Amino acid sequence: MTSTEHGTHVPISSRAREERDGKEPTVDFGLLSGFSFACRPDCGLCCYATPAVSAEESARLLQIEPSTPFLEGQGGYSLIASRPEGGACHFLKANRCRCHPDRPFPCREYPLTAHVGTRVQVTTCLSCPGVDLSRLALWNRADGAHSPAVGFQEEIAAITAETLKHPVGVWIEFNSRRVAKLRMRMQRHELWSEPDELRARLLAELPLPGSDDFPPGSPPTEEEGLATLPLFYEKDRGCVSFYAREEGWAAFVLRETGGKGDSLGVFAPPDTPPSLTPQAEQLLRGYLAYLVRRDQLLWAVYYETAHHPDASLEELAEAFLLEAGTQVMARAFFRARMNGLTGKRLEVEDLERGIRATDSDLLDLPTYGRVL
Ligand code: SF4
Numbered sequence: 001m002t003s004t005e006h007g008t009h010v011p012i013s014s015r016a017r018e019e020r021d022g023k024e025p026t027v028d029f030g031l032l033s034g035f036s037f038a039c040r041p042d043c044g045l046c047c048y049a050t051p052a053v054s055a056e057e058s059a060r061l062l063q064i065e066p067s068t069p070f071l072e073g074q075g076g077y078s079l080i081a082s083r084p085e086g087g088a089c090h091f092l093k094a095n096r097c098r099c100h101p102d103r104p105f106p107c108r109e110y111p112l113t114a115h116v117g118t119r120v121q122v123t124t125c126l127s128c129p130g131v132d133l134s135r136l137a138l139w140n141r142a143d144g145a146h147s148p149a150v151g152f153q154e155e156i157a158a159i160t161a162e163t164l165k166h167p168v169g170v171w172i173e174f175n176s177r178r179v180a181k182l183r184m185r186m187q188r189h190e191l192w193s194e195p196d197e198l199r200a201r202l203l204a205e206l207p208l209p210g211s212d213d214f215p216p217g218s219p220p221t222e223e224e225g226l227a228t229l230p231l232f233y234e235k236d237r238g239c240v241s242f243y244a245r246e247e248g249w250a251a252f253v254l255r256e257t258g259g260k261g262d263s264l265g266v267f268a269p270p271d272t273p274p275s276l277t278p279q280a281e282q283l284l285r286g287y288l289a290y291l292v293r294r295d296q297l298l299w300a301v302y303y304e305t306a307h308h309p310d311a312s313l314e315e316l317a318e319a320f321l322l323e324a325g326t327q328v329m330a331r332a333f334f335r336a337r338m339n340g341l342t343g344k345r346l347e348v349e350d351l352e353r354g355i356r357a358t359d360s361d362l363l364d365l366p367t368y369g370r371v372l
């Protein structure tokens, strides 16, 4: 998923023609505003994955390596197998992709991802250490962080081309009908809010985690499997993962070939909200405001209505944001302890680490729509 072109300005919005049914779905790139990206060659974090491949892509990969291991996927797609015990994709070796020119679409679009609801909206995964988070705090302003996105040119081109390959217009129509039904049902019980109004209300009063939200929910245990654990990139250490133990959260280096490398210690998560510098609080607000603007979060809220039939959209959205904020603060605290920083207020750099250790989990939430 490495990118070779950096520092190139890209447009922040564009249109792509959906050829199969003659419709023209808009691909909204607005959430890339203010971000820049340059892949870090020492990282490899995004390759601890099982990317989905089309039949055409798997045929190309089999030409490169006839023994490529595939797993069964959905909708005519296969998955490139990763190594056992949480290891990286079969093609990753010493942080290099062995099929880079022929890597499949999920690898070519990363760190971007496109969500299809009633439109196609592109967002950037903030767990990628190549994405600069310095302007994220500005998303808490009414005008957002409007400035050109930098360095995503290849990834935008990949998404634009992929949009043309699918019946996106048909998906959008299907999703629109689904949401119309949900709206009718929820309106009858006064649980519905129109998306724009809901977003405006949440942005006007962002729910920030408090004492009631701590201690935070725990990551999976080791027994649930290393592949299920959260993952982040730590400079000079590589990919680090953590799991829940009785005494706290245990951190360790995850090996590319699978299995645990160096242990980095066990640290109790905070049982009250850690204190933040004013700048760190601004960053947390900016992150939550960014989540409010992501369609993926709204559509994850729609999905959640099936499990909470008596809750309003606003209550569910607030619960998502509080959980996201709590995890960011807790993981920031955990990473600060892991690096020997104790008893201090969390600063912007700590909060950034918390966001990076959390965001990909949020982008994995099931939604009422789909990813491209
Ligand atoms: S996570 Fe980001 S920085 Fe790391 S290898 Fe992937 S694209 Fe590059």
Ligand code: SF4
Residues within 6 Å of the ligand: 001, 002, 046, 047, 048, 049, 051, 080, 089, 090, 091, 092, 093, 096, 097, 098, 099, 100, 103, 104, 107
């Ligand atoms: S195919 Fe290449 S870029 Fe994609 S996950 Fe595997 S190693 Fe990484």
